[in-house]
Amino acid sequence: MKTTPYDKLEEVQDALAKCMKCGNCMAVCPVYLTEKEEGAYARGKLSIAEAILKGDLDLKDDDVQEKLFNCLVCTSCMQNCPCGVDVCKIMLSLRAALARETGLHPIKKVIFGALKNQPFFDKAMKAGAALQWMGLRKLPGNAGYEPRFTMGLSIKRIFPGLAATPFRDQAPELIKAKNRKTKVSFFTGCAFNYIFPDVAQDVVEVLKENDVEIAIPKEQQCCGIAVFAHGDIESARVLARKNIDVMEKTGADYIVTACGSCGESWQHGFKELLSEDPLYGPKAEYWKSRTYDISTFLTKVIDYKKPTGRVEATVTYHDPCHLKKVMKVFTEPRIILNAIPGVTLKEMAKPDACCGSGGSYTITHLETSMAITGRKMDDIRKTGADGVITGCPGCMMQLSEGLANSGQDHVATHYISLLAKSYREARKSKTEEIKHAA
């Protein structure tokens, strides 16, 4: 297999040379807007990358590592870049080089190893013990990481916890449709499987309502985005290949996701990882064009059943970074919300500003992360909406925590849950009508 920048750092040279240091990325970087230092945002990080390649800085240097990981990989900078610099590729290539040179941090090694071993990971998650890995806390200076244990859980006090029964244990592997329109494979992702099985049920309910046959293969793996983001390229590749095999076996026409990061993996990440893989490269390319966020699938691929059940709610919508900035999905969830009778959508200022989650970023960089979330909470409050809707479980967790911390007494909801609710209301009133008529 030919090498990629993820295998050999020198190959980012061309991507790096495109940056003209204009600093436009400064205006939108959530980390910069919090920390106000040049090293916080893309221009500074790219100059550090240049210095590493020139030999002026050492990748293994603690201060350099700190810069490389102080990034949410939200891709906001890339949207504002006049030169089209692939900041993501450069950052992840640096992290991959670091992992190659110094090895993964021991705790990360255990976690990523577990992710690759789905049955083991599944068992661990069910045992609930695995929640503790989410409580990693970076010690001041460079002492490394420590589990946060009680403290982490008390800060993340509204962290929803693990579901008693993961979604894929509740759901059948195939749900047939009577007037089958098409067949999709539902790539659930870890968060829906282990934390929000009810939202996954809503996805299924909406697809059923639209006569879509649904495969939910139990063997599907973690999408691997966190593994990729931390530079463990080989593990990320193993997960990508396994996922492609599993989804291919279902014979589905499309893959449907309801998580920006999972969708991002299928639409972008797998292709990046496997670009030089003669067997899986073309497969990744094929599924890239056949993976849709559920909102796109409903509004653009099939002509979805318009919601008629009334749901009284004034809501505001937060655009998840990977959903909007990588998958380019931002009108579709709004189309759905606006179609629901009773729902009023009030836009907040900067709905696509990052919520501060960044996956593990919120654990390793708690202070900056929560400051970013704080700005989001101000924007939410100003809308006067009584509900926050989004399209990614990572954002749901972060926003819910922010809402609790800022004394706003509601939690963030996935847009699909509102649509499912509207369908339910419609069915309910239909049943009542029938009863009434009888």
Add this chain to the structure above:
Amino acid sequence: MLDTAIIKQLEDIVGSGNVLTKKADLVTYSYDATADMPSQLPDVVVMPATTAAVQKIVLLAKEKSLAIYPRGAGTNLSGGTIPLKKGIVLSFQKMDKILEVDPENLTATVQAGVVIQALSDAVAPYGLIYPPDPGTVTTATMGGSVAECAGGLRGLKYGVTKHYIMGMEVVLASGEIFRFGGKTVKNVTAYDFASLFVGSEGTLGIITEIIAKLIHPPKFRKAMLASFKRLEDAGNTVTGIIKAYVIPATLEIMDKMTIQTVENYAKVGLPTDAEAVLLIEVDGGAQQLVDSEAEAVLKVIKENNGEVKIAQSDTERDQLWAARRAALPALAQLSPTTVLEDATVPRNRITEMLVAVQKIAAKYQLKIGTFGHAGDGNLHPTILADARNKEEMERVHQAVDEIFAAALKLGGTLSGEHGIGMAKMKYLKSELGESGLNLMRRVKEALDPDYMLNPAKMVPVKG
């Protein structure tokens, strides 16, 4: 590495979290947005939040003979913030409070680190605007843009930064704090200090606070795009519009190379067979006024064989503007290194300047796209190259030399809005002569005898 005692003193002034000394941090303050410039690590980066802190830092630097480089967002295009002689980078990014918006006197008072867009957002609820709008409004700071006298797309009708600065607070090289100006429209007390410090590029004093003038924006506007088969026709249209007693809010030009690149990049429907297009916007306080100005403009376009597209809605206006805004990004995508110049000529020499740039591009076999503020005579010849290619960069340098020579020959100036910094210092003599250089040096030495403030910019360091 600086003496640890000095670092400790700096930490005592601003707090340890606001002093950066690690190499990974210093690297990120070693450059600015200027292409093809040397970079240099500073000894330390200090981020003050108050004028009192700035004063203490200046006094310490004076005592220890350290250079100070005041720095906003580092988006300038003249190498103006590169810490060439090492020393202290004084970053204003954390000194970013809007102190007051005064809608009765039409002023705003801000700390130097306030981003221009943040000021615009703060005054918008009062129905006011701060007109200077350089391409970097969302990132550049008020302090930086005042120090560089930034321009922008509205210069022709609304002027540039220097027309909107009513007063300032400056920390001098002596360590004294000096306030001048205020909220009055008229003020002839003493020298016109605003003129001294606006555009001084951090070499005469450190701007810590600014009183800016605000205006009520005109309510009505009309935008149009005119395309021309001959450069001369575009040039004559620019002067013809002014002669017809119309001062458009915007009068922008793009040459053929730019048009084709933008169209290829953004597919906005530009005529790729045109030699030049003009983006023209007229505005005013009444619809009738705007309509009659637009009519006058249309007549001039027609007389000069132009084809015109008028924006019928805000959406169509945004589309026209999107084409102009895509100019730099589109050109920048073509090659790794983008050398953006801003040679400026009297507006009736625009055609000659455009032709001169095209000839220079051909002579040195370089790709140069030119766009810019035609109404201001302010062009941005944008040279596309690759800094890794030494031979090509040599040709770029020669082309730049010739572009400046051409501008001066046409009665123009080296820089319309980017400033001199270190990028254009060597050309100063050709515009100002020996007497001008001597005066520059005397002004510099009167205010900063030790060359402590932003040394090696604008005025060469002694000896």
